[in-house]
Amino acid sequence: MASYTTSARGPIFQKLRDLIAEGELGEITRITWLITDWFRTWTYYASGGWRATWAGEGGGVLINQCPHNLDLVQWIPNMMPEPNHRRRRDRQDASDRSGG
Numbered sequence: 133m134a135s136y137t138t139s140a141r142g143p144i145f146q147k148l149r150d151l152i153a154e155g156e157l158g159e160i161t162r163i164t165w166l167i168t169d170w171f172r173t174w175t176y177y178a179s180g181g182w183r184a185t186w187a188g189e190g191g192g193v194l195i196n197q198c199p200h201n202l203d204l205v206q207w208i209p210n211m212m213p214e215p216n217h218r219r220r221r222d223r224q225d226a227s228d229r230s231g232g
Contacts, residue, residue: 141207149208165205172197 182188189196206212
């Protein structure tokens with residue numbers, strides 16, 4: 133999964149990304165991401181039967197509540213996944229070989 137958001141990329145995150153890119157923090161071998169400044173009350177989750185469920189949110193709370201955090205934890209250390217176009221190309225190649 134890749135999520136791209138610019139609104140969550142404030143100056144503090146840019147500075148951290150720059151420090152990593154410039155090698156100021158040494159080699160990054162592990163990232164622990166803690167976000168403790170936001171909280172959802174039980175009222176929020178009780179307001180819809182789909183909330184906090186895998187079926188309702190298409191991936192659970194992580195996908196519903198944290199797409200910006202998932203983006204940042206990949207963007208800051210410059211570990212964004214590359215687009216994968218292989219499947220489409222493989223289908224085209226197979227189609228070309230089969231005469232279709």
